[in-house]
Ligand SMILES: CCCCCCCC/C=C\CCCCCCCCCCCC(=O)SCCNC(=O)CCNC(=O)[C@H](O)C(C)(C)COP(=O)(O)OP(=O)(O)OC[C@H]1O[C@@H](n2cnc3c(N)ncnc32)[C@H](O)[C@@H]1OP(=O)(O)O
């Protein structure tokens with residue numbers, strides 16, 4: 001039973017928690033990765049919760065843009081000091097769920113810790129690392145990852161910033177030749193960081209060698225003023241993440257020493273000799289790493305959204321289910337269960353997928369450090385696909401949760417608006433989703449063709465070697481995975497056939513690719529969905545623990561499978577891997593699973609173990625005292641400071657005094 005069991009809450013939530021038939025703490029431990037990790041997270045959380053510095057002076061919604069930024073910078077700097085005192089690695093804290101809720105709308109140093117530092121450690125040679133990491137550790141250097149430009153974010157070969165080697169002075173000259181060459185978006189670039197890892201086109205002896213990364217000082221280490229030759233600023237208010245300090249940067253023939261090119265993989269020697277890397281895409285390594293991290297991060301955002309929606313749905317009563325009877329909890333409506341429970345199953349699917357891609361990342365990068373690049377294309381496809389799938393599933397999931405809370409879900413005090421803007425931007429950053437899907441498709445089509453030519457395929461695409469033949473009527477988990485394989489195989493073989501047909505009509509390959517890109521997107525998503533389903537099934541099979549927790553996991557896994565078969569039923573029917581009757585049976589099973597899981601829903605989300613400060617939502621609070629919180633929060637509006645606002649005297653009263661002349 002949950003350790004929170006005894007805390008007071010409204011009768012509806014009490015009733016829900018009493019229905020719990022599994023050990024909530026055990027599920028919490030599983031999600032944290034073990035008892036010790038739960039204990040560590042809670043210890044970190046208790047350090048954070050006791051810090052008065054994290055209390056916002058007024059709700060940030062009511063602050064100016066400048067004050068919001070300053071308030072978050074204050075908190076992020078306080079965290080650095082605090083962690084230093086406690087001897088805790090700040091990166092560990094930031095990636096821990098314990099830190100959620102401290103920064104409300106973006107962290108101006110987030111890119112420093114999670115994109116800039118990995119770029120330095122992953123792209124510079126040992127001598128460079130020694131110098132720069134020392135300065136990073138002692139807080140002399142704060143940096144960002146400056147790649148995207150006004151004109152290009154996706155197409156990196158189209159970047160316009162140049163880094164031209166001057167052999168005489170042994171320097172690179174950085175230049176932004178056009179307005180579209182302006183670096184645009186990097187987090188913290190506006191007014192926070194003093195350095196940047198800058199992606200620029202390398203020119204040596206008049207020849208362009210493509211995008212390479214350079215360590216560039218932008219601001220004076222003492223005065224923080226931008227250096228001559230560098231123009232910096234903030235890009236203005238955004239849909240969300242308004243305190244990330246996203247900035248712009250222009251160079252005017254700005255010189256940096258030769259050794260400021262990050263030289264782990266490629267080098268320019270003093271005499272201008274270019275030494276190429278062992279794989280042409282190694283300079284894109286930071287992006288692969290962050291894409292992997294995004295899977296985990298979006299999963300945690302979805303956990304927050306489903307916690308809020310589930311608790312609220314247990315507290316909210318509306319309409320009549322049976323005429324004349326009391327209004328039921330809205331969670332009793334099947335349609336409400338269908339909004340929320342598949343999102344809970346998605347949390348677990350993303351959780352297992354994130355763990356598996358993080359493991360893959362570490363094992364492939366270890367091999368790459370030994371010089372073996374053979375698994376990089378598979379890792380690139382896997383991380384791209386999972387980044388795209390997790391970002392789009394989570395942001396759709398957050399929006400469904402918001403809608404499931406009716407009008408109150410639209411209030412800032414529900415915290416859905418922030419959660420949504422935080423999740424949806426993951427569709428865009430670190431590789432726009434459509435573009436990443438097309439990268440996955442490229443890998444799949446290439447693999448499929450390679451198999452047609454008799455070659456062996458890498459593990460994640462091995463099922464594309466030959467037409468899978470699922471056993472008709474086998475609707476077990478393994479049977480459904482086989483059906484998935486057959487459905488994806490059919491999508492891939494049809495799409496590949498269509499590309500060939502378009503080419504045969506005289507179209508060149510690239511145009512044919514574009515004409516088939518809608519199907520290619522489908523192939524990529526279906527392949528990645530299959531991967532997620534397979535991981536879910538295997539991880540649940542392997543899960544240790546008590547029978548009741550395993551039962552919850554099995555039911556959630558089954559809900560995930562049946563839901564995604566139902567949503568994509570056309571693909572299964574077309575491939576002949578499932579019949580219409582199979583689909584009908586599975587859809588019925590999905591509805592029964594909603595009923596089975598409904599009584600456990602509140603306890604499952606309790607297991608995500610967020611406290612009220614973290615959820616920051618009137619609707620999702622532990623005790624369910626929703627209405628009082630909504631009312632109290634409304635009273636904080638500055639407009640409620642006076643009964644009659646100044647705007648009345650300025651605008652409304654004069655209008656009312658004039659009166660209407662015509663009788664409209
Ligand atoms: C390990 C886990 C640790 C945990 C880490 C913690 C991280 C936590 C994460 C998230 C928390 C979120 C918190 C929110 C705070 C906000 C922060 C925002 C941060 C955002 C930062 C950014 O957005 S940085 C900018 C990102 N930009 C992009 O991603 C650009 C996208 N474009 C590209 O990647 C490429 O240009 C392209 C892939 C689209 C195409 O490249 P290119 O034109 O050069 O190649 P080709 O199409 O010609 O292909 C050639 C060939 O190369 C293959 N390839 C391409 N990319 C790669 C790669 N990265 N690796 C390997 N191979 C690659 C391509 O597939 C082709 O292969 P073929 O064999 O020829 O087919």
Ligand SMILES: Cc1cc2nc3c(=O)[nH]c(=O)nc-3n(C[C@H](O)[C@H](O)[C@H](O)COP(=O)(O)OP(=O)(O)OC[C@H]3O[C@@H](n4cnc5c(N)ncnc54)[C@H](O)[C@@H]3O)c2cc1C
Pocket residue numbers: 111144145146147148151152153154155184185186187241246425428429430431432433434435438
């Ligand atoms: C919150 C946030 C934080 C960011 N932080 C950073 C940062 O720290 N550092 C940094 O360098 N950048 C950062 N970025 C920039 C981000 O990485 C880019 O915005 C992203 O890579 C998308 O590129 P783009 O904006 O050029 O979009 P575009 O590529 O212009 O996309 C516009 C449309 O064109 C389509 N499109 C483009 N190419 C193709 C294609 N080949 N095939 C089919 N369709 C295509 C896309 O699918 C999309 O629909 C950030 C962005 C955001 C929103």
